[in-house]
Amino acid sequence: MMIEKFAAKKLIFTGVAGALSPELKIADLVFASKLVQHDVDISAFGHPLGFIPESGDFFACSNELLELAKKSALDLGLPFKEGIIATGDQFVASAKRKDEIVRDFGAIACEMEGASLAYVCDSFNVPFLVIRSISDASDEDASFSFDEFLLSSAKASASLVLKLIDNLH
Numbered sequence: 001m002m003i004e005k006f007a008a009k010k011l012i013f014t015g016v017a018g019a020l021s022p023e024l025k026i027a028d029l030v031f032a033s034k035l036v037q038h039d040v041d042i043s044a045f046g047h048p049l050g051f052i053p054e055s056g057d058f059f060a061c062s063n064e065l066l067e068l069a070k071k072s073a074l075d076l077g078l079p080f081k082e083g084i085i086a087t088g089d090q091f092v093a094s095a096k097r098k099d100e101i102v103r104d105f106g107a108i109a110c111e112m113e114g115a116s117l118a119y120v121c122d123s124f125n126v127p128f129l130v131i132r133s134i135s136d137a138s139d140e141d142a143s144f145s146f147d148e149f150l151l152s153s154a155k156a157s158a159s160l161v162l163k164l165i166d167n168l169h
Helices: 002-006 063-076 095-105 114-124 142-168
Strands: 011-019 029-037 058-060 080-087 109-111 128-136
Touching (some): 002 114, 011 114, 011 142, 029 063, 029 114, 063 080, 080 095, 114 128
Parallel strands (some): 011 128, 029 080, 080 109
């Protein structure tokens, strides 16, 4: 709707994610190089996990926006990683599921909305970037960590987006 109603030329989508990589700590920023829907499975028809008909399995973020995000984070001294973010319709809170997502997709973080946005942007040929701040470790303590660190994680993400917008102009 935003793309059609407001003729959006670029989209920057932010929020929080669970860490899949042991290198990620609470409030670290993650810039998606690409996104995948980790809970889509039509492998019975010969497609890889995450494959969406007529779209493929991975959605690549805009290189221009990704480079601006990295510059903005460096300007602010904020730690970040770049990599694959996996999207699914569940809050990942088990080491077993976390390991499966890493094994199947090489993802460094997981969340619940990004690949949906990527699908829409891809359909409309609108460049996009998904930025996440780590709120938990996607393990058995995830629900506790998420509640405790949501605000600080969101603040890190917000400060980065403000700087990124400055760098766009």
